[in-house]
Amino acid sequence: MDLGLSRRVAVVTGGSSGIGLATARRLLDDGARVVICGRDRDRLEAARVELAGGDRLQAEVCDVLDAAAVAGLAQRVIDRFGKVDMLVNNAGQARLSTFASTLDADWDAELKLKFFSVIHPTRTFLPHLQASDAGSVVVVNSLLARQPEPHMVCTSAARAGVQNLVKSLSVELAPRVRVNSILIGTVNSGQWRRRYDERADDGMSYRDWLGALARKKGIPLERFGEPEETAAAIVFLASPAASFITGASLEVAGGVSRFA
């Protein structure tokens, strides 16, 4: 299926690792020009080298929570590629905490991360997306938005708010810009690798640990997703091939959701 990505320009926030990195790779493979950003310069440079996108790839240090930095990013993207057709709001990470263990400062930080990682890039790139004949935004969200977990209370509540925001944006930005989200279950990425590395117990390989977790979580497909599988859904929704889809949420979760 031709997704119509040739000569399109995509910005992927948090493109230096995991799902964002896989999304950038898929976009490049499909002919797009791609901009990735992240906070850590070394990780970003490693991703740039790994992606080997030549003059179709731009890698920029940028914290999406810093509005001025996002404005600078947008300027550099326009200077380089002249336009933006697709924005993938992917940057972020989860917070493990119950209601009892979540301090006010944690709530502040989590709500800020989840909302402003979408608000800053969307607001900043909007004029360019509106100027495109195929402008689109994809928000990388989580099943937690609809199915909260007791050990991720704060993240779940923030995700629900973001899901609501996606719906509002899909109406306000229509008809020029489509806005969709994907709802991830568990994807084998940097986040899970870090959690594995931080475990106190040992004696289990990373793969076995993921497998045991998948069984514990009752994932019908009996495994974690891979970043490439998530990227395929993101790239489809972002692409002109999804031209009549807006305000939609696509589950990429191995069947683990319990809502119809």
Ligand code: NDP
């Ligand atoms: P990774 O940790 O592998 O990648 C996260 C990426 O986001 C990195 O490139 C990181 O780079 C970047 N990033 C984080 N904070 C910022 C910031 N403030 N500004 C710019 N870049 C930032 O995680 P995943 O690939 O798993 O996560 C991608 C998205 O998917 C996240 O939003 C995450 O919450 C969501 N998600 C993931 C799930 C999973 O199971 N993996 C489940 C549900 C949702 P750097 O640290 O250098 O800034």
